[in-house]
Amino acid sequence: MTDANAEKLYTLHGMWCTSCALAVEGSLKRLEGVREVSVHYPSATLCISGTPAITQLSNLAAKVKRLGYRLTELEPVADAHARLEEESRYLTLRLMVGSLFGMWTMLASLLIYAGALPNVQVEQVVAWVSGAFSLPVVLFAGVPFYRAGWRTLLAKRPGMDVLVSLGVIGAVMVSVWLLWRGSAEVYFDTAVMLIVLLLVGRLVETLCRHRGLKALDALTLPNVNITAWQEKAWISLPVDDVSTGMRVELAPGAMVALDGALEEPGWIDTASLTGESLPRHFQAEQTIYAGCRYLGATPIVMQVSAGVGQRRLDRLCDEMRRYQAKKGELQKLADRFAAWLSPLALGLALLTLPAALLFGLGWEDALVRALSVLVVACPCAVGLAVPLASLAGSGQAMQQGIALRDPAALETLARIRSVALDKTGTLTTGSHAVLHWLAREGFDEQMLQRKLSAAVAGSEHPLAQALARWASNPSDQPPEQCIEVNESPGEGRRVQLSSGEWLTVGSAHWLARQRIVLPAQAEDATLAFASQVVIADEAGWLATLYLTDQPVGDAEPSVKRLLASGYVVAMISGDRQGAVNWLGERVGLPREACYAQRSPEAKARLLQGLPSPTLYVGDGLNDTLSLVAAEVGIAPLSASEAAREGASAQLMTPGVGGVVKLLGIAQRTRRTMVQNLFFSALYNTLALGLVIVMAIPPLIAVLAMAASSLTVTLNAARLAWAEPE
Structure with a gap:
């Protein structure tokens, strides 16, 4: 990132739906110096790029606060879980109130619709009772919709919550006007159902968002105290207080909390980070990463190379959240559709009322028709179509050991x-193994391995280390010992064994320079592609070994x-x-x-x-x-x-199998995105057309709108909860 363009991630508090995200996005885009803004509602993350001055938290927080929201530094994953749990409780309380009082409102309305009451006077009383029971729902459970609607209006980006609020207020006002005129055909049930069903959708959506954060849990480590060397003594410090360059002690069986380099060799279990089932032996000065586990029998010391916030896991977590905060082409298409749908629906509702009166409908029918337009046009399904599917897909990828970085990936x-x-x-392990060997007549594999084990002992050359692995368990006989070594780095070595015998190990060219004659049988032309190591003793050529970089499993x-x-x-x-x-x-x-x-x-x-x-x-x-x-x-x-x-x-797992898994996850995710976007857009377009040309009761419009939103949410949840293929 250059000085002229900075990119920052922040957490945006107080959002109620995707309309809130679009409102903040639109407001910040108008600021001078802002290049790009993306607000991701499911993760409550704001990603903004522009000049370093404008992207500072102090500048943005004041602008966001005027809209009624709160902007903070990017919250830790644990805090995100706590925030979503609080939102869940907030929604559950309102849903309980809405369900309890809404049930009696619906019961009263059903008695009127079914004609089960003895006379008009009783119907009138029951209609007033229906209105009374709707008050807690309208005045308490529906408050978040009104607040969000007002905020989006302030941002000059009216969205779904404006339509919901106008739909609820319109249903109540029409019902009160009808009661005043002596009619019992009221629509308090419409207002109640609109609020209750949307609250159900919000709660299910919040649970999906909660599950989406599980993808980041694999990249977070608990805050623990670790033993560090400070002021010439080993003391216990919180992991947050340990800085780069400090020496820390790893206890047997302990989780490694920081990135660093070992001061001595040790066995490390990397399964939590790489998925490898077997532990690996790390040499001194090799880097190990937070999330691994030390398996040695005695404590060892590590020098910290990255503290909390700079660890490999922290960087991966930040990249994952950056990915979640940005939007791909499908999400931008969904946002554009939802952005023009809300103003269109408001305009259509305003036109429907005079148009219905011009076509001869009475005031009651005209108001009901306009109310149905407001209710049916709520674009909540469109706003949820892509982000929930994207969040579910990235969660599936992380569960399979794949960290996504690019927003459009x-x-x-x-x-x-x-x-x-x-x-x-990539396709190979990066370390060689013996593919084939040739030896002088009279030498079998075990004899060759015994001599070779001693000849390459202690060498740091990759091919010598590969030969040492091949010769590590030659037989039950004790291995030869090396008592003298003369090495030409990168070419070969001459060693004297404990038996007094001299061996020469190296490339064919180097052995030729040592005036060692190689017979014709010392080379296999069919293996010319492999790396060649030749061994000779005092009698001349002894063996030739061919090594290759082996493919990953x-x-x-x-x-x-x-x-x-x-x-x-x-x-x-x-x-x-x-x-x-x-x-x-x-x-x-x-x-x-x-x-x-x-x-x-x-x-x-x-x-x-x-x-x-x-x-x-x-x-x-x-x-x-x-x-x-x-x-x-x-x-x-x-x-x-x-x-x-x-x-x-x-x-984040060995091999290339993750590529196949990721391609499969991407196809399922895009399929879910397209399904959600298509059906939600089709619903809103058709529903608006139908409600204008024919009479649809507001209650039916509410049920249809809620069913569309719930279908989109459950379709994304199906992807998140499906067993990985």
């Missing part, structure tokens, strides 16, 4: 046609699943052609889909030639250009910092 992912994959570190099934789903799949790598072809064959890709020896610029150009939209998965610095060039970029678990920053999503 889910919508774009649903339309992906091509998937391009990097090789090293789920590479083959994931690639085959993508191909079966109709995606164009390609592997683009800077590695040699032989290694790329070998891996492509292992994972099920044809040779024409494997591109080798590509520079970062060539990778990006190649992406432009694939069917669009494109998805690229890469982990290294050389992949950053491709991650930006593709419509959507995904960084695997082991990705570099540069790759993570350039990606739209990050996998």
Whole structure:
């Protein structure tokens, strides 16, 4: 973010519905220096970008306060849960009042509608009783609608709550006017049902929002006290008080609360962060992240590299909330539709009254017709269509170990046609393993492993470490010991074993420079793509081992699943052609889909030639250009910092199976978005047309409007509560 353009996230308190979000959004957009504003109602988050001065909280809070809302720094996830619980209690109380008194209002109205009363005088009394029971509902349960409606009017963005408020007030005023004229055909039940059914929808929606926050719970850690070195002593400090550079002690079995580098080796359980079922052995100075668990038997010390608020988990959580706060194309379309629908409905209601009178209807019928227009036009379903589906989809992704960063990622992912994959570190583990070996006659595998285990012991070369893993358990016989080492870094080493024997280990070129002659059987031409390590003893050539970077466990099934789903799949790598072809064959890709020896610029150009939209998965610095060039970029678990920053999503579990899962989640999410948007827009458009040309009782209009909103909410909830595929 440059100095000329800052982006901030804040929490907006006091919103009642999407109309409130649009009102604040519209008001802030008019401020000079604001480039973009997005208010996400389900998460109560304001995302604003513009000049650093205008995006300061002090400037924005005053503007928002004049509209009746409150703006604060981005609240922690725990506070968001508490806020939603408070909103739930607030809604439940009003819903209880509305249901209790509304039930008697409805009962009185039903007696009148059914003609079950003996005479007109009794009907008149029951009509007044119906009005009396509606007062607590109208004057208490409906207050949030009136407040929100007034605030949106102040912001010059009248929305759904204005229509609801006018509908309730109109129903009560028409009913009182009819009672005054001596008619018992009142519409207090319409006002009551409008409030009660919308409160039910609000409560269900709040519960969905509560569930949506569960996606962030995986990225939050409890506030605990940890042991830190301060003033030449180990003391207990709250985790918030520990800063970068301090040394902290990790107790056996303790959860790691901060990012840092170990001062000594140790076993770490990374399952909570990566999903790996087996613990990993970390060397000294290796970085571990908050959320892991230390499994050693004795305490070890870690130097903190990131405190609370700067940890990897904190950054992922902020990116997730930034994603939730922004809007994709479908959400912007829904907002535009809801923005013009409310003023249109108000205008139609005002025109309906004189038009009905001109066509010969009486005042009573004309008022009822105008009232029905107000009720049926409430665009609450349109406003909820996309954000709830998006929130549910991002929650599903997080449950599957995928952190979304780009606001439009889910919508774009649903339309992906091509998937391009990097090789090293993405489709492969990034560490070599022995693929094949050749040895001098008379040497078996166990004998070779015993000698090799001693020859490579202590080496930091990646191939030597791979050989050490292969030779780690050669036999029941005690391993040889190394008593002297002469090493040429990056090329090879000569070692003397405890038996007095000398071994030479290294590349074929280096051994040739050591004047060691390699026979013809020392090389297998069919394995030219693999990394080669040669071993020789005092008698000459002893063995040749071929090592390759092995594919991740789920590479083959994931690639085959993508191909079966109709995606164009390609592997683009800077590695040699032989290694790329070998891996492509292992994972099920044809040779024409494997591109080798590509520079970062060539990778990006190649992406432009694939069917669009494109998805690229890469982990290294050389992949950053491709991650930006593709419509959507995904960084695997082991990705570099540069790759993570350039990606739209990050996998938090090993392998590439998360790519397949994310594409499936995106398709289901977009399908839900389109379903919600289509049906809510269709409902409002058709309902407005019908209520103008024919008489629809206000109560029926209320039920239809509430059913539309509830359907949209439950459809999004279905996505959130569905078992992941």
